[in-house]
Amino acid sequence: MKRLLFCFPFFFLFVLGADAQEQYNVEVPKNILILKSTRKYADALATAKQAAVRMGTKLDLRENHPNAEIGLSLSPNDAKESGYEFPAYQARGDGAAANDNYISVEYSSAYKGFAKGYYIVVAAVSDIGSDTTADRLKKIKKFYPDAYTKRTFVWFGCMH
Numbered sequence: 001m002k003r004l005l006f007c008f009p010f011f012f013l014f015v016l017g018a019d020a021q022e023q024y025n026v027e028v029p030k031n032i033l034i035l036k037s038t039r040k041y042a043d044a045l046a047t048a049k050q051a052a053v054r055m056g057t058k059l060d061l062r063e064n065h066p067n068a069e070i071g072l073s074l075s076p077n078d079a080k081e082s083g084y085e086f087p088a089y090q091a092r093g094d095g096a097a098a099n100d101n102y103i104s105v106e107y108s109s110a111y112k113g114f115a116k117g118y119y120i121v122v123a124a125v126s127d128i129g130s131d132t133t134a135d136r137l138k139k140i141k142k143f144y145p146d147a148y149t150k151r152t153f154v155w156f157g158c159m160h
Contacts, residue, residue, distance in 0.1 A: 025157030027112075028097045031133050031149040033124040035140065037108065037115075041066040044105045044119035051103050051121060054143050058102040064089060071107035071117070093125040093154035100125050101136065111152040123147070125154070 036047045045061075052059035067073035073087035080086065091110035092100075101124045108118040123140055126133040133149060140147045 023156075026155075027153035028156045029128045030093055030097065030099075030152060030154050031124075031126050031128055031130070032093075032106075032111065032120075032122055032152055033126070033133065033137055033140065033147065033149050035103075035121040035123050035144045035147050037118040037120045039118060041072075041105070041119050044121050048103050048105050048121045051123065051144070055103075055123075055140065057123070060102045060104050062090075062092070062104060064105070071109055071119070072105070091154065092122055095155065095157070097154050097156035098125070099127060099130070099132070111150075111154075113152050114150065 035051055036044060038044050038047075048059055048061075051057070063074050063078050064072040065075060067087045067089070070087045070089055072089045073079065074082065074084065074089070076086040079088040082088070084090075089107060089110060092104055092106050094110075104122050106120050106122050108114040108120050109116045114120070124133065124136050126136075128151060137147060137149055
């Protein structure tokens with residue numbers, strides 16, 4: 001009986017660990033706050049730069065550049081340093097599935113449920129139903145009346 005009682009805490013920790021792993025390497029629902037979508041990278045970049053200044057928000061292109069093959073990609077050197085084959089693009093939010101508030105240009109083809117082939121100016125990634133998203137969208141609409149949120153899924157887990 002003492003052995004059974006001694007083993008129970010370890011069994012409990014094993015079960016909890018297994019449950020945590022089931023919640024990792026999964027897609028999680030997120031809202032993407034979009035200011036503009038366009039087929040031209042130059043237009044998206046101009047809007048992103050303008051939005052960062054207008055709203056006093058950080059612009060982070062995440063080292064991505066236009067790429068004829070996949071839309072956006074890291075440079076060959078950045079891809080290699082990150083352990084990816086070139087061309088390589090990681091959609092904003094993939095990996096940590098973290099919420100964030102900065103301006104970037106992303107490629108719509110990387111997101112489930114988005115029309116393919118567009119450069120999108122993104123102002124935030126947030127949890128579904130978040131009050132933060134609603135408040136941020138309200139503020140952004142003062143500058144960009146056509147801004148909207150779109151639901152998608154991002155990867156939460158290992159990226160290699």
